[in-house]
Structures are given as C-alpha cells and as structure tokens.
Amino acid sequence: MSKSKPVLSSSIGKKLIMSLTGLFLCMFLIVHLIGNLQLFKDDAGLAFNKYAYFMTHFTPIKVVSYLLYASVIIHVIYAIVISLKNKAARPIGYASYDGSANSKWNSRNMGILGTVILVFLATHMSNFWWKYHNDQTPYIEYRTDLSTGVTTHQEIQAADFHDYSIVSENGVEIVKARDLYKQVDYAFKNVGLVALYVIAMAALAFHLIHGFQSAFQTVGFNHKRYIGLVQFIGVWVFGVIIPILFAAMPLYFYFR
Amino acid sequence: MSAHMNLTLKVWRQKNDKSKGQFVTVQANDIADDMSFLEMLDIVNDELTRKGEDPIYFDHDCREGICGMCSLVINGRPHGPKYGITTCQLHMRSFHDGQTIVIEPWRAAAFPVLKDLAVDRTSFDRIQQAGGYTNVNTGGAQDANNILIPKRIADEAFESATCIGCGACVAACKNASAMLFVSAKISQFALLPQGQTERYERAQAMVDQMDAEGFGNCTNTGACEAECPKGIKLTNIARMNREYLGAKLFREEDIHG
Numbered sequence: 001m002s003k004s005k006p007v008l009s010s011s012i013g014k015k016l017i018m019s020l021t022g023l024f025l026c027m028f029l030i031v032h033l034i035g036n037l038q039l040f041k042d043d044a045g046l047a048f049n050k051y052a053y054f055m056t057h058f059t060p061i062k063v064v065s066y067l068l069y070a071s072v073i074i075h076v077i078y079a080i081v082i083s084l085k086n087k088a089a090r091p092i093g094y095a096s097y098d099g100s101a102n103s104k105w106n107s108r109n110m111g112i113l114g115t116v117i118l119v120f121l122a123t124h125m126s127n128f129w130w131k132y133h134n135d136q137t138p139y140i141e142y143r144t145d146l147s148t149g150v151t152t153h154q155e156i157q158a159a160d161f162h163d164y165s166i167v168s169e170n171g172v173e174i175v176k177a178r179d180l181y182k183q184v185d186y187a188f189k190n191v192g193l194v195a196l197y198v199i200a201m202a203a204l205a206f207h208l209i210h211g212f213q214s215a216f217q218t219v220g221f222n223h224k225r226y227i228g229l230v231q232f233i234g235v236w237v238f239g240v241i242i243p244i245l246f247a248a249m250p251l252y253f254y255f256r
Numbered sequence: 257m258s259a260h261m262n263l264t265l266k267v268w269r270q271k272n273d274k275s276k277g278q279f280v281t282v283q284a285n286d287i288a289d290d291m292s293f294l295e296m297l298d299i300v301n302d303e304l305t306r307k308g309e310d311p312i313y314f315d316h317d318c319r320e321g322i323c324g325m326c327s328l329v330i331n332g333r334p335h336g337p338k339y340g341i342t343t344c345q346l347h348m349r350s351f352h353d354g355q356t357i358v359i360e361p362w363r364a365a366a367f368p369v370l371k372d373l374a375v376d377r378t379s380f381d382r383i384q385q386a387g388g389y390t391n392v393n394t395g396g397a398q399d400a401n402n403i404l405i406p407k408r409i410a411d412e413a414f415e416s417a418t419c420i421g422c423g424a425c426v427a428a429c430k431n432a433s434a435m436l437f438v439s440a441k442i443s444q445f446a447l448l449p450q451g452q453t454e455r456y457e458r459a460q461a462m463v464d465q466m467d468a469e470g471f472g473n474c475t476n477t478g479a480c481e482a483e484c485p486k487g488i489k490l491t492n493i494a495r496m497n498r499e500y501l502g503a504k505l506f507r508e509e510d511i512h513g
C-alpha cells in the first residue's frame with residue numbers, strides 16, 4: 001500500500017465538503033428563522049428593522065455572514081462537480097429503470113431541489129439584501145413616548161435620513177432606520193413572488209428531509225442509538241417546522 | 257403441477273466491448289414457473305443454438321446465491337423484482353404469462369460490457385487487491401480462540417463479510433457508486449483485531465482505487481442497501497467514511513521523527 005491521495009480530491013472528501021457546508025446552512029436557517037419571526041410583530045417593523053441593522057453591522061455576525069455566502073457557493077460548486085462525476089460514472093443509462101422501488105424521490109433529485117433553492121436565493125437576495133445594502137429601501141422614523149410607551153411612526157425622505165440612529169430627547173425616543181419591513185410588506189403583495197417562496201420552501205423541505213440525515217451519514221455518524229434522533233430532527237424540524245414557518249411569512253403579508 | 261408461460265424478452269445484445277449494442281426481442285415459450293430465471297435463459301439459448309444463432313451471453317457460476325457471478329437488471333431492478341436474492345435465486349413464478357421482460361447488463365463506466373449481458377467486474381478485484389487483505393505469519397495455524405473477539409463484533413464483521421461482490425449495489429445506484437461494496441470489504445477487517453495492522457492504510461488505498469476506477473459518489477439514496485442480495489447495511493458506508501476521514505485527519509501514515 002503506497003502513499004494515498006489528498007483528502008479533498010477523493011470522493012469521500014468532496015462529500016465531506018457538501019455535508020459540512022450543508023449543515024452550516026442548516027444552522028443558519030434556524031438563526032434566520034428566529035430573527036425573521038419578528039416580522040409577525042404588529043409594531044410597524046420596529047423590532048425587525050432594529051434587528052436588520054444589528055445583523056448587518058455587528059462584526060462577528062458579518063464574519064459569519066461571509067462564511068455563509070462562501071458556504072452556499074462551495075455547496076453549489078461541489079454539487080455540480082459531484083453531479084458531473086456521477087453522470088460520467090454511468091455513460092449508458094437503463095432502458096427500464098424503477099428508482100422508486102429502492103429509493104425515495106427526493107434523495108434522487110437533490111440537484112433539482114437545490115436548483116429551485118438557488119433560483120429562490122438569487123431572487124431573495126436581490127429583493128432584500130441588495131436593496132438594503134444599496135439604499136433602495138424606504139426610510140422610517142419611530143417616536144416612542146417613554147412615559148406612556150406609545151409608538152408612532154412615519155416614513156421619512158432620504159434627505160432626512162443620515163444613518164441609523166437612536167436618540168432620546170424630551171422623553172421621546174426617536175429611531176431612524178432603513179425600512180426593510182416596508183420592503184418586505186411591499187414585495188409580498190406580488191402573488192408571483194409569494195408563489196415562488198412557497199414552492200421554494202417545499203423544495204427546501206424535501207432537500208433537507210434527505211439532506212440533514214444524509215450529512216450525518218457522510219461524516220460517518222450513523223449510530224444505532226442516536227440515528228433515530230437525527231432522522232426525527234431532519235424530518236420534523238428541518239423538513240416541516242422550519243419550511244412552514246418561512247412559508248408563512250409571505251402568506252401573512254399577502255393575506256393580511 | 258407447475259404452470260407454463262410464454263414471455264417476450266427484450267435483451268441487450270452486444271457483440272463485444274468495442275461494438276455498440278442494442279435491444280433484441282426474443283420469445284421464451286413454454287417456461288415452467290418452477291424454473292429459475294437463468295434456467296429460462298438456458299432454454300432460450302438452447303433454442304437459439306438449435307437455430308444456429310449466437311446464444312445470449314450472461315455470467316453465472318454457483319447458481320445458489322453464493323458466488324456473486326450472476327447479474328442482470330431485470331425490468332429496471334438489479335437481480336430482478338424481489339429483494340434479498342440473486343438472479344440465480346429468482347424463479348419464474350415472479351412473472352406472469354404474456355409479460356414482457358427487459359434484461360440489461362449492469363450499467364457503469366467501471367463495469368464495461370464484455371458481451372451481451374456480461375460485464376467486466378475486475379475493477380472490484382483491483383479495489384480488493386489495493387487493501388482488502390491482512391498480512392499473516394506463515395507457519396502453524398494459531399489456535400482459533402487465541403484472540404478474543406466479543407460476539408457482537410464478530411457478528412457485525414461476519415455480516416459485512418457476506419458481501420459476494422456481485423456489483424448489484426453499483427447497478428442500482430443512480431450514481432454508479434461502489435461504496436456499499438467497498439465499505440463492506442473495509443468493515444470486515446476494520447472490526448476485527450486481525451485487521452488492525454493495515455487498518456488506516458487499507459481505508460485510504462481502497463477508496464483511492466475505487467475513485468480511480470471511475471465509480472460515482474454516494475449520495476445516500478439507499479438504493480444499494482435495498483437491492484443488495486446479502487442485506488449489506490448502509491452503516492458500513494458510514495463506517496468507511498469514519499475509517500477514511502479518521503485516517504486522513506489523525507492517522508496519516510507518516511511517522512513523527
């Protein structure tokens with residue numbers, strides 16, 4: 001037995017990259033979901049807009065967000081590399097093929113499900129991320145009377161907005177922020193976009209029902225005692241709860 | 257009393273590894289449902305030979321499910337429509353009179369077709385030669401129970417060792433991945449004390465050879481496990497991944513010094 005090849009050029013090494021980036025993205029989904037649940041608050045977006053500012057300006061979170069963009073890109077690149085290699089491994093296909101007799105549909109179509117997710121991500125980023133980072137959202141001012149706790153809000157013009165600010169004067173707290181909440185509200189009046197979001201969340205659900213437990217198998221974790229728990233989390237948390245709550249957001253804005 | 261049936265076979269015919277093949281329709285008449293699938297093909301071949309035609313070429317040897325030579329993708333399923341058996345153990349009672357049966361060879365770049373339904377599976381041999389062995393001292397055989405092995409470990413290793421190297425896992429996998437086979441071969445040694453000497457080198461050498469042969473990447477669809485005639489479990493693949501990644505991360509063959 002002679003000296004072996006470097007790990008990342010091997011089939012298992014490439015799969016390791018897929019699984020680690022995939023699991024990292026799964027962790028991100030949890031954080032993203034919890035933050036975005038603030039959209040359901042009936043406060044004209046005060047909490048959500050503060051949160052959006054925090055997430056885009058706090059350095060450790062910015063570092064993690066760059067890791068995240070890198071993960072998506074690496075995950076997609078390896079998905080393509082692995083898929084091409086797999087295609088080449090069977091140059092002549094079967095005339096008669098009964099895939100459903102031995103495997104689940106979603107496990108055989110991770111690439112298609114992933115492509116739906118990718119189209120969604122591109123749309124999602126350009127609607128919110130790009131607009132937020134390029135001064136294309138409206139601006140808002142909240143005034144909270146600190147003695148009564150009553151908050152009023154009004155849209156302000158770009159000229160009156162200099163930067164995100166919180167100031168207190170004469171017992172009134174004034175918050176000026178980019179109004180991403182308004183942008184969300186506006187975007188989800190578009191029925192086509194709402195449909196895309198719902199479809200993409202269904203694709204995400206099926207991607208993760210297979211993907212979450214698959215990633216554990218890939219890193220070599222398939223222990224009789226714990227695999228039931230991993231499968232339970234994969235199906236119920238990542239396959240059901242998270243996609244349904246995400247899909248509820250566009251539906252909430254569309255129907256309210 | 258056994259029932260008899262007439263069948264239409266769509267068989268992949270290919271002259272040799274250089275030529276392009278195609279499906280040829282052949283009738284199989286008066287087939288008893290007690291026959292095995294291979295006996296059915298024997299009868300068809302007798303008929304073809306009598307007519308002076310080239311008989312259908314297919315692999316087989318033991319015809320009792322232990323050698324791993326028989327293959328065939330039958331109506332889209334490796335080793336046919338049943339689970340847990342090889343093609344030689346498949347009986348014609350699994351089919352019905354008038355049925356059309358599509359018969360294809362294993363399809364994989366690493367398993368080139370030699371002729372008709374027979375493929376070249378020497379890629380498996382090369383993977384095995386790369387590390388699927390243990391070194392033992394020559395001389396008198398050791399007493400069988402000199403090395404103690406817990407029963408559950410012995411059982412698990414034995415389960416892995418039941419792989420007959422047929423290649424149905426590759427044939428079933430949408431990626432033509434050989435990971436179930438390779439992981440079974442790695443596991444049977446990794447679990448036992450006798451396999452420890454070469455343990456980490458073995459995992460790396462066999463995975464390298466598997467990749468070099470051009471098999472695909474596992475995407476954990478589980479098709480291999482479902483179609484394996486010997487019930488080799490996916491947990492073997494997880495073990496292989498552990499062995500391989502563990503070897504890469506912590507047990508590179510270089511010594512400190």
Ligand code: HEM
Pocket residue numbers: 015018019020021022023025026029075076079083110111113114115117118207208210211212214215216218474475476
């Ligand atoms: C939020 C987004 C995403 C998450 C959380 C995610 C998560 C995962 C996970 C956990 C796996 C399993 C890895 C493994 O089996 O080891 C996986 C596999 C896969 N992903 Fe994604 N993914 C996402 C987006 C995408 C995108 C955008 C694409 C492609 C365009 C994609 C394509 C694939 C493919 C082809 C596989 C199958 C690879 C395999 O099973 O080995 N994914 N994903």
Ligand code: SF4
Pocket residue numbers: 418419420421422423424425426436437440480483484485486487488
């Ligand atoms: S793992 Fe099963 S299907 Fe694959 S070669 Fe071994 S016995 Fe055949």
Ligand code: FES
Pocket residue numbers: 315316317318319320321322323324325326342343344345
């Ligand atoms: S001929 Fe030996 S296993 Fe089928």
